[in-house]
Amino acid sequence: xxxxxxxxxxxSYAADMAIFPIRQDRIGLAIILVAAFVGVPLAASDFVxxxxxxxxxxxxxxxxGLNILTGYTGLLSLGxxxxxxxxxxxxxxxxxxxxxxxxxxxxxxxxxxxSAVGAVFGLPSLRIKGFYLAVATLSAQFFLDWCFVRIPWxxxxxxxxxxEVPIRTLFGVAVTGPNASPQVRYLVILAIVTFLTWIASNLxxxxxxxxxxxxxxxxxxxxxxxxxxxxxxxxxxxxxSYYCGVAGALMVFLWYGSAExxxxxxxxxxxxxxxxxxxxxxxxxxxxxxAALIYGLPIALRNGLGALGLQIPAATVEHLTLxxxxxxxxxxxxxxxxxxxxxxxxxxxxxRVWPFPx
Amino acid sequence: MRAPSETAAGETLLAVxxxxxxxxxxxxxxDVSFDxxxxxxxxxxxxxxxxxxxxxxxxxxxxxxxxxxITFKGTTRxxxxxxxxxxxxxxxxxxxVALFRGMTALDNIMAGRTxxxxxxxxWQLLRHGPAMAEEVEHRRKVEDIIxxxxxxxxxxxxxxxxxxGLQKRVxxxxxxxxxxxxxxxxxxMAGMNxxxxxxxxxxxxxxxxxxxxxxxxxxxxxxxVMDLSDRVVVLEYGxxxxxxxxxxxxxxxxxxxxxxxxxx
Numbered sequence: 017x018x019x020x021x022x023x024x025x026x027x028s029y030a031a032d033m034a035i036f037p038i039r040q041d042r043i044g045l046a047i048i049l050v051a052a053f054v055g056v057p058l059a060a061s062d063f064v065x066x067x068x069x070x071x072x073x074x075x076x077x078x079x080x081g082l083n084i085l086t087g088y089t090g091l092l093s094l095g096x097x098x099x100x101x102x103x104x105x106x107x108x109x110x111x112x113x114x115x116x117x118x119x120x121x122x123x124x125x126x127x128x129x130x131s132a133v134g135a136v137f138g139l140p141s142l143r144i145k146g147f148y149l150a151v152a153t154l155s156a157q158f159f160l161d162w163c164f165v166r167i168p169w170x171x172x173x174x175x176x177x178x179x180e181v182p183i184r185t186l187f188g189v190a191v192t193g194p195n196a197s198p199q200v201r202y203l204v205i206l207a208i209v210t211f212l213t214w215i216a217s218n219l220x221x222x223x224x225x226x227x228x229x230x231x232x233x234x235x236x237x238x239x240x241x242x243x244x245x246x247x248x249x250x251x252x253x254x255x256x257s258y259y260c261g262v263a264g265a266l267m268v269f270l271w272y273g274s275a276e277x278x279x280x281x282x283x284x285x286x287x288x289x290x291x292x293x294x295x296x297x298x299x300x301x302x303x304x305x306x307a308a309l310i311y312g313l314p315i316a317l318r319n320g321l322g323a324l325g326l327q328i329p330a331a332t333v334e335h336l337t338l339x340x341x342x343x344x345x346x347x348x349x350x351x352x353x354x355x356x357x358x359x360x361x362x363x364x365x366x367x368r369v370w371p372f373p374x
Numbered sequence: 375m376r377a378p379s380e381t382a383a384g385e386t387l388l389a390v391x392x393x394x395x396x397x398x399x400x401x402x403x404x405d406v407s408f409d410x411x412x413x414x415x416x417x418x419x420x421x422x423x424x425x426x427x428x429x430x431x432x433x434x435x436x437x438x439x440x441x442x443x444i445t446f447k448g449t450t451r452x453x454x455x456x457x458x459x460x461x462x463x464x465x466x467x468x469x470x471v472a473l474f475r476g477m478t479a480l481d482n483i484m485a486g487r488t489x490x491x492x493x494x495x496x497w498q499l500l501r502h503g504p505a506m507a508e509e510v511e512h513r514r515k516v517e518d519i520i521x522x523x524x525x526x527x528x529x530x531x532x533x534x535x536x537x538x539g540l541q542k543r544v545x546x547x548x549x550x551x552x553x554x555x556x557x558x559x560x561x562x563m564a565g566m567n568x569x570x571x572x573x574x575x576x577x578x579x580x581x582x583x584x585x586x587x588x589x590x591x592x593x594x595x596x597x598x599v600m601d602l603s604d605r606v607v608v609l610e611y612g613x614x615x616x617x618x619x620x621x622x623x624x625x626x627x628x629x630x631x632x633x634x635x636x637x638x
Contacts, residue, residue: 029513030506218501222509223493226477226485233474240434241552242460242489251495298476 035217052206057199065198068315073202073209074266075311079291079303080216081259086289087297088220089252090232091141095134095153096260096288098160101280103130103261104268105170108179111269112172119184119191120204123265130261131254133160138253142246157282164277178276181269192269201270208266212259217300219255228252229298260288294345295355302357309348309356314341384412387556387588388433393442395428395612402428403439403612410556415582415589417603417620419596421632424609426592427469430558433590434459434466447555460489465554469561469592471541475534479544482533483519486551487512519547523577539570546577550585557581559591563598571595575602600624608632 024039026032036042056069082096107126111119137156141149164170171179183193190196191204219225227248230238239245268275287310295306317337321328328336352359388410395403403425410416418426431437433444435454443450446462454462465486474482491512497505520526523543528536533544542562549557562578563571575598581587593599599606600620608616608629616626623629 029510029517033506033509033513035501215499219498222498222501222505223488223491224495224498226481227488229477229481230474230485230488233476234472236436236456237468237472237474237548238485239456240460240466241486241548242457243485244457 033221035221049210052210053203057202062198065202068312069202070198070205070271071267072307072312073205074263074271075288075291075307076304077209077212077266078260078263078288079295079307080213080300081256081263082288083292083295083298083300083303084216084220084228084259085252085256086292087299087302088225088232089228089249089256091138091249091252092146092150093153093253093256094150094282094285094289095137095156095160097280097282097284098137098157099130099134099257099260100264100267100284101160101164101277102133102257103127103264104179104275104280105164106130106261107265107269108172108181109170111182111184115182115184119186119269120208122184123208123262123269126265127258127261130264131258134257134260135250135254138250138257141249141253154282157285161277161281164280176276178274179268180274181272184269192273194273196270205266205270208262212262213300216255216259220300224251232298290345293355294348296357297355299355299357301360302355305356305360309345310341313344314338317341384414386410387412387447388590389443389445390429390433391443391445393429393432393439393444395425395432395437395439401612403432403609405442406609406612406614407442408607408614408617410588410590412555412588413582413586414604415578415591415602417591417593417599417606418609419593419599419606420609423611425612426609427560428612429609430466430560430590430592433556434464434558460552463552463555464558465549465552465556466558467542467545467549467560467562469564471538471545473533473541473545473548476532478530479525479533479536479540479547480516480520480529482544483516483547483551484512486548487516489552516551519550522550522581523547524573539566539573542566542570542574543577546574550581550587553585554587557587557589559589559593561592561594563593563595571598578602 026037031037036045057065060069078096078100081099082093085091085093103126106129107122110122110126111117137153140152144152165177168174168177171177174180181192183195184191186204189200191200220228227238227243230241230243231245231248231252235245238248264280268279272279291306291310292303293306294309295304296302314337317340318333321333321336348356386409390409391407393403393406394401406425406429418429420426428437432439435456435458438453444454446464451458474485477485491508493505493508497503520529523546525540525543525547528540533541536544546559546562559578563574566574578589578591579602582589591599591603603620605618606616606620606623607614608623608626610632615628615632616623618626
């Protein structure tokens, strides 16, 4: 009864084309944003912020990146980890070369480097599709991996061969490095993720988003209405890699604190791809759901089992968690092969007509 | 029967001259020439495998002819890509519907206006100010097309869920959104019932009258072809066997043979 659009008349096309045309959705979004920006930092413990919320947002951002490419444009990619790495290393090079440059600017700029690299590795997509493209992007993953290990210049010739995140401050508050509090890190990440999600949503609802989806759904017809395939595909690679790059930079600078190249391996690519598939291909909110399920659920289970007070060895807890998560993923895919965002949509539709079935 | 439109005698919009196309040893088209005048409805008919769809594919640049020339609006381009054809004002619908299945009917038709939208990438990121103004302006045009095709009730439905007849109509809408000068319709009435065929015929005649769009039409329903078209080209095995008004073509012995068969 609460969730109704009855009586909300649109008087202009602009109102009808708004991203959230239903008033209740807008109220809901406002509540979520207020809770995220004010409620969570006040209420949540340091542990929850640092171990749950921060990674969750970062994974969601990477998933949005891959979703733009795979979900919206229909180009399968296994290079996500590599592109995240490019972002992280670019950010490291930037912030060590220009120590006075604002760290947020560094992070956002490092995405540009990733996006250029992504566009280059997107070139094969002009000729090949589907699984073959996945294999071609796999080569990007391995090549970039190799670069991260073999080119010491990327880590400023550190003996450890790893990125060692320096201390950077924002308005006098430490944002990166060992002194940065989880609250500050969480808020910085949340601001960046919110902003970039808004940008992505704008892009995908307009002309560019329509041409992405046109290429995904029927590339012959897309070409016929005047969409240049190569431009559109490369743009999709560039935008997607930008998001992955920023996520990679955030991951190292605001979560890990230091990172070896192994972090950006093929595992990471697969993890993000699973998030996108479970969440929903072609849905921004699905990227958040996917990240929450794949990353958040194991943590919840692990701590949930501990909280029950059962005397289970840590190794058993780990096995149980893996088994449960695996089972749940299979279950979700059986219930709704189109992902969690689809379930969410169906739920909203049901709520709209409730209590009547039609 | 419909009286030939007055504009039918207009200047030549598209000229196909001695076009041949072969795939390996298979000759799809051999030495075909015909023209389409501005404002006319030109039917292309022929038995299955006669090369009708190949002809359309050559016209909008999916295939490049081995020999021969295509002149559109007075300019000849040796190798025209499909998106260049679109830019030049050629729109097309497909025999088996080629809509963007994941998108709504409205988005499909909006996508048809991609070429008319010019706000750059960075405005698109904001979706406010000029970018939004442009969206609204084009939405208004798209709503006109939606009204014209009487599909207002399904504008927010993903096209994958629409029945076949309506999908064909949305596809026509997407082509119309490009404001084409030449519209290529590949069997717009295939698989439709009588009522849907009548609706579609009405839309084709109306858009030809109202917007002056020249139309090349492939169709198997002879009743429709004879009623709608100003002139007819008949192809058989990649050769042109007849060209003229519906009445001339109907009486042509070669056409009768092609359709009814000849005693051997």
